[in-house]
Amino acid sequence: MKRSTRWRRRLAAFAKFALAVVAVAAVSALVVRFAPPWLVSTSGLTGAARLQELSRVRIALLVLVIGALAAAVAVYLFRSSVRERRDETRERVLTERFMRAVDQLGHPALDVRLGGIYSLERLARESPENHVPIIEILAAFVREHAPWPVRGGNGRRRPSTDVQAAVTILGRRVVEHDTDAPISLAYTALAGATLTGAHLERALLTGTNLEGADLFKAHLNAADLEGANLRNAGLLLASLNDTVLWGANLEGARLYGASLEGAALKGANLKGAGLTGANLKDAGLHSADLSRADLTGANLEGAGLEGANLEGTNMQGSNLRGAVLLNAVYDESTVWPNGLDPSALGAVRRAWPQEAQIREPAPVWSEPAFSAAEAPSAWAEPPSQAEPFSEAGESSGPGAAPEPEAGGGQPASPTTVGWPHEAPTAHATPDPAPEQSVAGPEWAPSPAPGWPHEAQSTPQTYSRWVPSPGQGAPAGEEGPPPAEPPSGPEEGLSASDIPPQPDSAWGENAENAENAENTENGQNGENGEDEPGSPGFG
Numbered sequence: 001m002k003r004s005t006r007w008r009r010r011l012a013a014f015a016k017f018a019l020a021v022v023a024v025a026a027v028s029a030l031v032v033r034f035a036p037p038w039l040v041s042t043s044g045l046t047g048a049a050r051l052q053e054l055s056r057v058r059i060a061l062l063v064l065v066i067g068a069l070a071a072a073v074a075v076y077l078f079r080s081s082v083r084e085r086r087d088e089t090r091e092r093v094l095t096e097r098f099m100r101a102v103d104q105l106g107h108p109a110l111d112v113r114l115g116g117i118y119s120l121e122r123l124a125r126e127s128p129e130n131h132v133p134i135i136e137i138l139a140a141f142v143r144e145h146a147p148w149p150v151r152g153g154n155g156r157r158r159p160s161t162d163v164q165a166a167v168t169i170l171g172r173r174v175v176e177h178d179t180d181a182p183i184s185l186a187y188t189a190l191a192g193a194t195l196t197g198a199h200l201e202r203a204l205l206t207g208t209n210l211e212g213a214d215l216f217k218a219h220l221n222a223a224d225l226e227g228a229n230l231r232n233a234g235l236l237l238a239s240l241n242d243t244v245l246w247g248a249n250l251e252g253a254r255l256y257g258a259s260l261e262g263a264a265l266k267g268a269n270l271k272g273a274g275l276t277g278a279n280l281k282d283a284g285l286h287s288a289d290l291s292r293a294d295l296t297g298a299n300l301e302g303a304g305l306e307g308a309n310l311e312g313t314n315m316q317g318s319n320l321r322g323a324v325l326l327n328a329v330y331d332e333s334t335v336w337p338n339g340l341d342p343s344a345l346g347a348v349r350r351a352w353p354q355e356a357q358i359r360e361p362a363p364v365w366s367e368p369a370f371s372a373a374e375a376p377s378a379w380a381e382p383p384s385q386a387e388p389f390s391e392a393g394e395s396s397g398p399g400a401a402p403e404p405e406a407g408g409g410q411p412a413s414p415t416t417v418g419w420p421h422e423a424p425t426a427h428a429t430p431d432p433a434p435e436q437s438v439a440g441p442e443w444a445p446s447p448a449p450g451w452p453h454e455a456q457s458t459p460q461t462y463s464r465w466v467p468s469p470g471q472g473a474p475a476g477e478e479g480p481p482p483a484e485p486p487s488g489p490e491e492g493l494s495a496s497d498i499p500p501q502p503d504s505a506w507g508e509n510a511e512n513a514e515n516a517e518n519t520e521n522g523q524n525g526e527n528g529e530d531e532p533g534s535p536g537f538g
Helices: 003-034 047-105 110-126 128-145 161-171 353-359 510-526
Strands: none
Touching (some): 110 161
């Protein structure tokens, strides 16, 4: 016990004793003055004898009163000395116990440390004067043995046994013995700690790691949890009124039925948090992330949600009366209370890129610009269902177009063509007639069928038959010679009648192939040549 406290107690006791003495003296004076005529009979006595008898009674009463006062003073002094000795003995014992418990906190053995922690708790309850220093010592023990971030290693999933014992004692302390000084547990590692019903009002928990902690019915009113990690923490029915949670991580936290009235949650991460039935009246949720949070039946009256992320948030049945939703972001999966128009309150709906891509029309493929006179007629050929072969021997797919050469804008002529059932063979492309040939590339990709700006034309064919690989002339017969590029216009045709011959085997379908074969058979019949395998062959 402090010396000043002891002297204050002594002065208070002496003042009480002095008042008691004054009161007894006043009563004794009244008794001495007025009691003798009632205590002795003076009938038949003359004046002098009567006064003598009354004086004798008064002296006897005064002696009795003085004796009683002396006895009372003696008793008081005796009791005071006994009490003082007892207090001194108690103070000495408490001091010894306190020093012994503090020494045990630094012992390497866990059992000894636990004994010291619980000894300090008992001392705090028995000696209110030592309550504040004991609480400060236990808070310092937690900060020293469970710092956050962890020094040189990974954090524990749960605090050690002695740290858990210390925070449990801090949470169940006698709140009436507290002073204005808050408990400081800033930047401590309390992940997975059990703090059920803990009293941590006005506690400093800045940057504390409380991931997965059990804070069921915890009292955190006016606590400072700025930047704290409360990910997946259990805060069911917890009291967080006027609590500072700026930038705190509450992702996946369970806040069912919790009271956060007037709490400051600016920039807090509440992604996927459970806030069913929570009280968020007048809470500040500016720029908070509430995506996929469950706010079913929550009270958001007067809450500030400016710039908050409400994508996928379920607010069915919640109270948004007076809430500010200016620039709050939501999407199609956000569930609003019935009859609420978020856009009227300033909320902004976000459209994801997938939705924008679905809504946009399909891009239209454009061809190189040519005039009507320069457009080759072969460009209007219907596309082939067969996959053409590129120069590298790879299939480019239906409707795919090879890229033109970078030099002159003319696409490269393929070296291998063939029908779908044939292997690629070397094929010669007839040169267009000089001077009269239509300007433009010798080959162009076939556009998709049915485009409105293009007309379908009859597929172009070769005038000579070329045997496919594996199909030869019968035994003893010679097949027609391979086709050679003509050096000029054929007989019977003028140069203007011959359009530029594209590589029609590229992109032709089976129907075009059959038409081409029939045409060639007819030409061969007119020239006196028979197709191998026909009755007139050879």
